[in-house]
Amino acid sequence: MARSAFKDFEFAARTKEPYNYFLAQASKNWNKTGAWQQVQLATVLKREGDEKLLQTIVKSLEERAIKSDELGTYWKRPLSFFFYCEPDIVFQSFVIQLFNNINAPSEKINALKLWLLQQKRTHAWDSPFSTAQAVFALLSNAIEPIVNQALPEFYLDGKKLGLEQSKTIDGFVLLALNQMDIKKDSKMELKNNGKNVVFGGLFHSYFKQVDDTSSFRSSLKIRKEIFKLERSARGDSLVNNLTNSCPGDLLMVRLLIENDRDLGFISIDDQRPAGTEPIKQLSGYEYNGGLWYYRVNVDTGTRFYISNLPKGRFVLEFPVRVSHLGSFSGGRANILCSFAPEFGANHSPGKINLEPK
Numbered sequence: 001m002a003r004s005a006f007k008d009f010e011f012a013a014r015t016k017e018p019y020n021y022f023l024a025q026a027s028k029n030w031n032k033t034g035a036w037q038q039v040q041l042a043t044v045l046k047r048e049g050d051e052k053l054l055q056t057i058v059k060s061l062e063e064r065a066i067k068s069d070e071l072g073t074y075w076k077r078p079l080s081f082f083f084y085c086e087p088d089i090v091f092q093s094f095v096i097q098l099f100n101n102i103n104a105p106s107e108k109i110n111a112l113k114l115w116l117l118q119q120k121r122t123h124a125w126d127s128p129f130s131t132a133q134a135v136f137a138l139l140s141n142a143i144e145p146i147v148n149q150a151l152p153e154f155y156l157d158g159k160k161l162g163l164e165q166s167k168t169i170d171g172f173v174l175l176a177l178n179q180m181d182i183k184k185d186s187k188m189e190l191k192n193n194g195k196n197v198v199f200g201g202l203f204h205s206y207f208k209q210v211d212d213t214s215s216f217r218s219s220l221k222i223r224k225e226i227f228k229l230e231r232s233a234r235g236d237s238l239v240n241n242l243t244n245s246c247p248g249d250l251l252m253v254r255l256l257i258e259n260d261r262d263l264g265f266i267s268i269d270d271q272r273p274a275g276t277e278p279i280k281q282l283s284g285y286e287y288n289g290g291l292w293y294y295r296v297n298v299d300t301g302t303r304f305y306i307s308n309l310p311k312g313r314f315v316l317e318f319p320v321r322v323s324h325l326g327s328f329s330g331g332r333a334n335i336l337c338s339f340a341p342e343f344g345a346n347h348s349p350g351k352i353n354l355e356p357k
Contacts, residue, residue, distance in 0.1 A: 003019060005047065023048070030053070030057060035075055039094050042054050042061075043101070058099075072113070072115035073112050089119060089133070090130050093133035093134050118199075121199065122339050122340045123264035123265075123339065152198055153190070154188065156181065156187075156188055156189075163175060218344060219261065219343065222333050224254070224255055224332075224347050226273060226330055226349050227239060227240060227252045228251055229249075229251065238252055243356070244356050245356070250319050251319065252318075253273070257309070257316065258312075259312065262308065262310050263309045264309070266304075266305070267303065267306075267336050270303070270333045271300055271301040272331055273331045275323060275324040276322055276323060278302065278320055279321055280295070288316055289314045289316045290312075291316070292307075293305060302318065325354050327352070328351070328354065330350055332347070
């Protein structure tokens with residue numbers, strides 16, 4: 001691939017024949033290789049002028065692509081341990097460059113760029129090499145500079161809201177709304193007047209008693225459940241009925257997490273059920289429910305820090321010990337993506353009754 005980029009330089013003695021041989025072998029067996037190697041081969045074929053095979057490979061790549069209005073166009077590929085530069089970020093960047101080279105429609109290129117932006121929205125790019133490739137891909141074939149792009153238009157219940165021109169290089173703008181302007185059935189609309197992809201988040205902050213607040217969730221969901229741990233000759237079991245508890249009894253806190261995409265830098269703040277004390281006092285790294293995380297105990301609860309939360313469903317469980325009897329708050333579990341706060345959720349199990357029958 002590297003040699004094909006220098007077409008203006010003559011081949012050294014005895015190098016032209018091996019080059020042609022391996023290019024012919026790669027062209028013959030292209031459908032037996034992975035997507036990464038096919039993108040590399042397509043780039044070489046474009047430089048060599050083999051348009052027929054090039055279009056065949058590009059068509060095959062498009063047929064295997066996953067297309068989403070929210071996430072863009074991307075490929076689901078198993079990572080290889082044999083190629084150091086095969087992470088998804090670099091692969092997507094090379095695909096964007098390939099589609100630019102073949103003059104693909106701007107709609108297809110924007111869909112590819114959207115996936116890169118969505119990854120940066122929720123992750124840190126994994127290396128300086130990936131960052132350089134991604135930035136080059138995003139800025140290549142740019143339709144208009146970000147700093148000169150027209151501001152989007154915001155409408156609240158059909159009324160246009162005013163925005164000030166961004167003074168930052170990334171075009172970031174912030175709009176704060178007064179609580180008096182927002183109704184229960186209010187509708188927010190966004191119109192993109194520019195030619196580049198834009199994205200953002202909508203947040204609602206308010207103060208209210210914990211037990212009176214309603215649960216919130218996005219594509220990231222969390223549910224908190226509390227069980228009583230009963231021990232018998234047949235083994236341990238979890239029961240929903242917490243009554244008839246005594247100081248020293250064990251309760252099991254269960255956090256059910258559901259996520260529809262990979263997210264980075266996840267923090268979970270679980271408020272400890274009142275009237276209980278933690279079993280584990282020391283902080284540290286743990287593996288539980290298919291996740292690695294760092295756990296920290298604070299006065300009011302337990303916090304979990306997860307560097308990468310894959311797509312799927314996960315269960316975190318940890319015990320607490322009953323210290324007082326009575327009717328208490330079960331505490332609220334909050335989960336948040338620090339990179340993209342619009343991905344968050346919370347849930348409270350409500351009141352728990354630790355009074356004896």
